[in-house]
Amino acid sequence: MPLLLLKDLPRYECLLEGAKVFPELDPSACEAYLHLLRAGDEVFSVTERNLAEHTISQGRFGVLMLLWNSTQRRTSTGDTDNPCRPAGPRTPAELADAAGVTRATMTGLIDTLERDGLVRREPDPDDRRMMSVRLTPKADAFVAALLPAHFRIMARLMAPLSEAERKTLVSLLTKILQSASELTATAPVLSASS
Amino acid sequence: MPLLLLKDLPRYECLLEGAKVFPELDPSACEAYLHLLRAGDEVFSVTERNLAEHTISQGRFGVLMLLWNSTQRRTSTGDTDNPCRPAGPRTPAELADAAGVTRATMTGLIDTLERDGLVRREPDPDDRRMMSVRLTPKADAFVAALLPAHFRIMARLMAPLSEAERKTLVSLLTKILQSASELTATAPVLSASS
DNA sequence: AGCAGATAGTTAGGCGGCTAACTAAAAAAG
DNA sequence: CTTTTTTAGTTAGCCGCCTAACTATCTGCT
Numbered sequence: 001m002p003l004l005l006l007k008d009l010p011r012y013e014c015l016l017e018g019a020k021v022f023p024e025l026d027p028s029a030c031e032a033y034l035h036l037l038r039a040g041d042e043v044f045s046v047t048e049r050n051l052a053e054h055t056i057s058q059g060r061f062g063v064l065m066l067l068w069n070s071t072q073r074r075t076s077t078g079d080t081d082n083p084c085r086p087a088g089p090r091t092p093a094e095l096a097d098a099a100g101v102t103r104a105t106m107t108g109l110i111d112t113l114e115r116d117g118l119v120r121r122e123p124d125p126d127d128r129r130m131m132s133v134r135l136t137p138k139a140d141a142f143v144a145a146l147l148p149a150h151f152r153i154m155a156r157l158m159a160p161l162s163e164a165e166r167k168t169l170v171s172l173l174t175k176i177l178q179s180a181s182e183l184t185a186t187a188p189v190l191s192a193s194s
Numbered sequence: 195m196p197l198l199l200l201k202d203l204p205r206y207e208c209l210l211e212g213a214k215v216f217p218e219l220d221p222s223a224c225e226a227y228l229h230l231l232r233a234g235d236e237v238f239s240v241t242e243r244n245l246a247e248h249t250i251s252q253g254r255f256g257v258l259m260l261l262w263n264s265t266q267r268r269t270s271t272g273d274t275d276n277p278c279r280p281a282g283p284r285t286p287a288e289l290a291d292a293a294g295v296t297r298a299t300m301t302g303l304i305d306t307l308e309r310d311g312l313v314r315r316e317p318d319p320d321d322r323r324m325m326s327v328r329l330t331p332k333a334d335a336f337v338a339a340l341l342p343a344h345f346r347i348m349a350r351l352m353a354p355l356s357e358a359e360r361k362t363l364v365s366l367l368t369k370i371l372q373s374a375s376e377l378t379a380t381a382p383v384l385s386a387s388s
Numbered sequence: 389a390g391c392a393g394a395t396a397g398t399t400a401g402g403c404g405g406c407t408a409a410c411t412a413a414a415a416a417a418g
Numbered sequence: 419c420t421t422t423t424t425t426a427g428t429t430a431g432c433c434g435c436c437t438a439a440c441t442a443t444c445t446g447c448t
Contacts, residue, residue: 006256006292024345028360029352033237039367040234042374043227049378059434062200093396098200105435107398112433129396129443151218156377158223160369166222169366173233175354180236183350184243253404287426299405301428306403323413323426 009034036176043157050153054146061146062099063109064118066090067135068143091130118142203228230370237351244347248340255340256293257303258312260284261329262337285324312336 015027048058056064070090090098096106110133113119118139124130135143158166209221242252250258264284284292290300304327307313312333318324329337352360 006260006294008292022341022345024342024349026345026349026352028357029349030345032352032355032360032363033348035364035367035371036230036234036237039371039374040230040238042371042378043230044234046374046377057434066200091396092398098202100200101434102436103397104399104437108434124396127396127444131397147216148218151216151220151224153377154227155218155220155223157370157373158220158226160373161226161366163222165366165369166226168362169226170229172355172359172363172366173229175359176351177229177233177236179351179354180233180240183240183347184236251404285426286428295404296406297427298407298429302404305428321414321426325427 006034006038009038046157047150047153050149051146054142056142056146059099059101059105059109060113060118063095063106063113064135064139064143066095066098067119067133068140090133091124092133093130095133113139200228200232203232230367240351241344241347244343245340248336250336250340253293253295253299254303254307254312257289257300257307258329258333258337260289260292261313261327262334284327285318286327289327307333 009031012027012031015025015030018030019025019027044058051058051061067090092106092110093103095110096103099106101109110119110121114121118136120134120136122132122134124132161169203225206221206225209219209224212224213219213221238252245252245255261284286300286304287297289304290297293300295303304313304315308315312330314328314330316326316328318326355363
């Protein structure tokens with residue numbers, strides 16, 4: 001997320017000082033929060049820069065990956081129950097849900113991908129409201145050429161962490177993800193609650 | 195970072211399977227990468243939703259915070275060397291640097307804040323190219339009213355983590371931040387390197 | 389059958405990122 | 419002292435995100 005605020009994260013002492021003014025300020029929570037956003041944004045922008053060299057955005061890349069997974073499934077040799085390849089060709093609505101964006105946004109992404117010749121829209125024969133989105137051969141080659149560098153960057157980013165540290169990180173992030181989901185689920189009226 | 199791809203993160207077995215096809219794919223690195231982006235995005239959107247209830251975006255909130263810090267310093271009782279309040283009133287260029295956005299973006303943010311009466315632009319008397327951006331009293335009250343809930347949300351998000359876990363998380367994220375900076379600094383030609 | 393409501397996709401308009409091009413002013417070079 | 423270069427800020431235009439409103443189609447109720 002762009003503009004995640006504060007290129008230089010505040011020192012811990014400053015958070016302690018802030019806690020004197022605002023009793024709600026939990027310094028260690030705030031520090032973790034800021035580092036999480038900062039690291040996420042930085043990592044995001046590193047991969048984004050790599051993708052940009054191939055003239056594609058994170059969003060469109062995500063759509064290609066989702067469709068590519070579907071393609072793989074279609075051409076795979078019969079392991080239709082493989083949980084790694086759950087679905088077949090996808091509709092804009094499915095893609096939007098999987099990517100976590102609105103359908104309006106997906107329309108725009110598919111527009112751009114189609115203009116660039118990476119994707120085709122085909123009407124669904126059974127339900128005339130629906131469309132099927134498919135990768136073109138050009139897109140297959142494009143993704144296959146792109147992925148090695150993409151994976152290499154992930155490996156580079158995580159290089160300083162041992163396997164154990166990576167597991168720890170994932171488990172900590174999972175806990176945070178959990179509490180974030182709960183905050184999202186419950187009515188967001190925390191203005192006065194504990 | 196909106197659209198960070200994949201609402202449901204892939205299972206670890208699927209990453210292992212992918213590693214068979216792409217030798218560059220480091221499963222634990224990829225898992226950590228995906229969790230980091232996912233958690234960062236989720237946490238971001240939780241706070242964003244809270245801010246949106248007060249009709250302000252993360253970006254504009256960030257600008258207000260930067261300016262608010264300056265204000266605090268100006269009104270503080272003489273501790274001019276306090277590292278927590280490094281600078282005085284700020285120019286658009288300084289704000290852009292501190293927030294990590296371009297000056298063009300900062301112009302837009304300040305435009306909106308000024309339109310909403312939270313900020314004033316004042317010409318610099320010494321250098322007629324420069325502007326000074328200052329918070330209005332309305333903005334002071336606004337920020338003071340907003341921060342408690344904001345801090346409460348951070349605390350809620352990090353609630354499941356112990357103090358020790360938070361320290362661990364911060365240190366792991368710091369390592370990742372470090373390697374991300376190195377990747378940013380070195381010419382991003384990793385297509386063929388190790 | 390016929391109509392109300394749900395669903396798929398698009399369109400319109402706003403915001404916040406970006407780059408690139410521009411203006412005005414200050415600083416540096418000659 | 420003029421000319422060139424650098425710097426501060428804005429503008430214009432693209433992209434991806436959003437919400438809200440709209441069209442077309444399908445589904446279900448009576």
